[in-house]
Amino acid sequence: MPTTREQLRRMVAERKPPHRGFAWSELMDALEQMEAATRDSAVSTLEDEDVGVLVDLLAQRGRVPLRGQPPVPHSMPPEELVQLRALKILAQAGRLATIRDSLERLDREPSAPALRDFARQLLSRLESEEEA
Amino acid sequence: MHDAEPLAIYSLHFDRGDAECGAVALWSPVTDTRLGEQPEWIRGHRAEPVAYVRGTRPSVRIALLANHFVPASFELSAFGPSLSSANGLETPVRWLGPHPVSLERTAGWSTLAEPVSFNRSLPNHIGTHALELQWVAEWTDADGSTRKLFLGNSRHEFFTTGAPMRQGEQGAPPSGAYVPLVRWSSRWCAGLESRKDICDALLRGLPETGLRYGVPAWTVRHMLAVGGGMCGGWYQLFQQLANCQGVTLEGRTLHLAPKDDPRTDEARWEAMVAVAPGINQLEPSRMTRLYGRFLDCARYPFAPDEPVELLSHVASRYVFMAGWDDGHCLNFLEDSGRLYLYDACFRTEAVELDMPLPPADGRPVRLGQESSFRRRYLHPTLPFLMGTLRANGRLWEVDLGRNELGITVGTAQVPEIDIMWTR
Numbered sequence: 001m002p003t004t005r006e007q008l009r010r011m012v013a014e015r016k017p018p019h020r021g022f023a024w025s026e027l028m029d030a031l032e033q034m035e036a037a038t039r040d041s042a043v044s045t046l047e048d049e050d051v052g053v054l055v056d057l058l059a060q061r062g063r064v065p066l067r068g069q070p071p072v073p074h075s076m077p078p079e080e081l082v083q084l085r086a087l088k089i090l091a092q093a094g095r096l097a098t099i100r101d102s103l104e105r106l107d108r109e110p111s112a113p114a115l116r117d118f119a120r121q122l123l124s125r126l127e128s129e130e131e132a
Numbered sequence: 133m134h135d136a137e138p139l140a141i142y143s144l145h146f147d148r149g150d151a152e153c154g155a156v157a158l159w160s161p162v163t164d165t166r167l168g169e170q171p172e173w174i175r176g177h178r179a180e181p182v183a184y185v186r187g188t189r190p191s192v193r194i195a196l197l198a199n200h201f202v203p204a205s206f207e208l209s210a211f212g213p214s215l216s217s218a219n220g221l222e223t224p225v226r227w228l229g230p231h232p233v234s235l236e237r238t239a240g241w242s243t244l245a246e247p248v249s250f251n252r253s254l255p256n257h258i259g260t261h262a263l264e265l266q267w268v269a270e271w272t273d274a275d276g277s278t279r280k281l282f283l284g285n286s287r288h289e290f291f292t293t294g295a296p297m298r299q300g301e302q303g304a305p306p307s308g309a310y311v312p313l314v315r316w317s318s319r320w321c322a323g324l325e326s327r328k329d330i331c332d333a334l335l336r337g338l339p340e341t342g343l344r345y346g347v348p349a350w351t352v353r354h355m356l357a358v359g360g361g362m363c364g365g366w367y368q369l370f371q372q373l374a375n376c377q378g379v380t381l382e383g384r385t386l387h388l389a390p391k392d393d394p395r396t397d398e399a400r401w402e403a404m405v406a407v408a409p410g411i412n413q414l415e416p417s418r419m420t421r422l423y424g425r426f427l428d429c430a431r432y433p434f435a436p437d438e439p440v441e442l443l444s445h446v447a448s449r450y451v452f453m454a455g456w457d458d459g460h461c462l463n464f465l466e467d468s469g470r471l472y473l474y475d476a477c478f479r480t481e482a483v484e485l486d487m488p489l490p491p492a493d494g495r496p497v498r499l500g501q502e503s504s505f506r507r508r509y510l511h512p513t514l515p516f517l518m519g520t521l522r523a524n525g526r527l528w529e530v531d532l533g534r535n536e537l538g539i540t541v542g543t544a545q546v547p548e549i550d551i552m553w554t555r
Contacts (some may be wrong), residue, residue: 025533062225071532072420073458074450075364077350081457088456092165111350112364113302114385117492117555 002122004030011050012056024078038092043056046093054095057102058102060092062086076112087122096126141267141283142197142241144327145171146190151199153247156183156293156376158395159309161356167311171195175288175441183291183314185378187256191247196283198238205234206271206281208248215254215261227252240266252291258330258377259322260315261290291318295332295378296485302353303368309376312356314342314367317376327379328467334373337472340413341399343369345477346417346450362420364478369463374463377388381463381474382489388517389496389550390454396436398521399547402530404460405540406450406514410477416448423448424535427528428516432545436522442539451518451532459554460514464489473509483509490553506549516540517549546550 004008011017017046034054037045057064070078083106090099096131103126106119147155147168155449158167158181162399172180184190194208209229213222227250247373267283291314299307308314311462320337321330347360352369356360361369364385371381392399405426409415426449430441452460463474466489467481473483490497499506520529521539530538543549 023533040386068144071453072348072362073364074362074420074452075459077348080350085457110303111555112350113368113383116302 001118005033005050007054011125012052017065021067023087024068027064027066027082028085031089032053032081032094035089035092038089048094051090051093051098054090055098056103057086058083058099068113069097076115080112080115083119084112087115091122091125096129097120100126135282136198139159139196139198139202139281139283140175141194141286143195144173144286144288145173145195145247147172149191149249152187152260154184156185156291156297156314157189157305158183158311159305159308161310161312161353164305164353166305166308173276173288173514175284175286179287179289181289181291181306181311183293183311183318184254184303185296186258186292186294188292189250191249193243193247195241195243196233196235197241198235198302200239202235202238202281203269203271203279204235204238205232206269207231208233208267208283210267210286212263212265215263217291219335226300227263230270233249233269243334243359244527252288257292257323258294258318259292260319261292263288263290279384288531289315291315291375293318294321294324297378298373298380301375303353304372304375308461309408310352310356310370313352313373314376321377327465327466328472329484330379331374331378331381331465331472331474334370335476335482338370338476342412344412344417346413346420348419359471360417363477366411367463370474372475374465379465381465383461383463383555384490384492385459385554387456387459387520387552387554388452388454388495389552391550399519399530400521401517401519401546402454402538403458403518404452404454404510404514405514406452406478407447408478408513410450416450418448420450421448422451422532422537424537426516426537427539429521429523429539429541430518431549432541433528434523437525441522442523449516452514456552456554469534471504475509475513478513479519481510492553492555494554496550496552499551501544501547510549511544515543517546 034050062082073081081102084096100128103119147157169311172182180278207230210227211224212223231248240345264285264287266285269281269283272278319334324330344360347358349355349361350374355365367383371383374381387402388404411482426445427442428446434440452458465472471485473485517539518540526540529536
């Protein structure tokens with residue numbers, strides 16, 4: 001039985017989401033594993049397939065086929081929460097250059113203030129890095 | 133169709149989309165378009181409100197419709213009640229004109245070349261004003277006799293706001309504001325001057341919107357469409373209401389900092405819990421509440437091996453999970469050296485706090501029991517913390533997927549609470 005993380009990778013590689021969709025808690029756990037991979041070692045161990053998953057989650061505006069009813073966060077919609085988490089992991093992994101388009105979109109489009117602010121911060125960090 | 137009069141006022145355009153017109157741009161939340169894309173008043177067809185900062189002298193682009201022989205030149209005037217208590221509210225005054233007009237054609241539409249300024253300013257206070265104007269054309273015939281022709285009435289709803297607003301704020305239209313917000317805020321804050329009084333009036337007025345807490349919508353436009361929202365939408369709505377009157381608020385999201393203890397598998401804390409139904413709700417919203425068996429702890433702290441009384445309640449509550457993924461959104465007003473908290477979802481009055489505005493940097497902040505934020509806001513508003521705790525010889529886990537709700541402890545009983553603030 002493939003893990004949720006593996007299913008996410010396959011969804012991006014083959015454009016084939018799992019038949020029943022993802023359970024919200026499993027999706028959050030998979031993101032937590034990716035976050036841990038960037039946090040718990042001096043050098044990021046986030047694999048390229050994971051980066052691909054996160055970039056795709058942002059490109060899809062956080063929309064993932066889900067089964068069951070996702071919980072309702074109070075401060076932002078579930079799709080924006082998925083994007084916020086993906087941004088945080090990619091920022092920790094130093095992979096911002098792969099998501100310039102998504103950062104610019106989030107800066108431009110209406111979204112939760114926390115998500116938009118974070119995207120702005122990352123965009124400005126990316127621009128500073130590119131200038132340096 | 134209207135009766136074919138010799139000459140009639142046809143349309144009046146106030147918000148023409150340029151800075152010179154001085155109007156506050158009003159947007160329809162239904163179509164997300166500016167009301168001023170077309171004349172706000174079109175005879176027999178359209179009558180949309182118009183907004184200005186208080187004390188502004190409006191200007192209006194005027195179109196006339198001529199049906200029969202009419203003089204090619206005349207003076208145009210509009211009369212209506214003064215809107216000034218000093219003059220008597222109903223005392224008729226000449227709001228516009230006499231303005232010289234030369235018609236381009238004596239049958240059909242003529243739009244005056246330039247917008248015409250009103251003779252007087254709108255009231256110099258926040259408010260909503262109904263103004264009915266009577267339009268007349270006056271001229272002198274070749275034989276020297278003065279003539280007057282009635283061109284019809286136009287009815288307007290004017291909003292006067294407290295101060296210029298900031299444009300293009302988060303979730304707001306690119307300029308101005310959604311029309312229900314300007315209408316509500318101008319009515320609730322009529323005659324008020326201080327920023328604190330304005331915010332207090334806005335908080336008191338919110339129930340009148342009919343919008344409810346606990347509806348899954350997170351933007352102001354979405355809230356207006358579906359009749360309510362989550363705190364992430366409510367705090368933006370409150371910010372935009374205040375911004376309509378030129379008052380700036382600082383939005384913050386309150387997060388509970390989670391802390392796991394790997395030695396005991398306990399987690400203090402997993403969530404903040406609200407029991408109140410929220411604004412315009414009689415009971416917690418079925419769409420977003422957590423319904424289950426809560427175990428409320430009679431006292432805290434307690435040792436894992438000592439007996440502790442757990443009061444079981446099957447109840448509906450709102451649960452704000454710890455960490456970055458969830459939180460409760462609030463607004464702060466800094467005024468005259470004091471800090472006030474406005475919670476549009478759960479509180480009907482401002483909460484004055486003895487602390488500076490918290491920076492939105494996400495750093496953990498430890499709150500002792502004497503913290504004014506805890507005593508005056510957190511304890512009454514989010515009266516429980518939910519944790520995975522050991523008690524009576526077992527581990528009571530929080531697992532929402534299995535509807536296991538751990539143990540809920542009175543927030544006031546917890547010695548120290550770690551929180552974080554973000555935007």
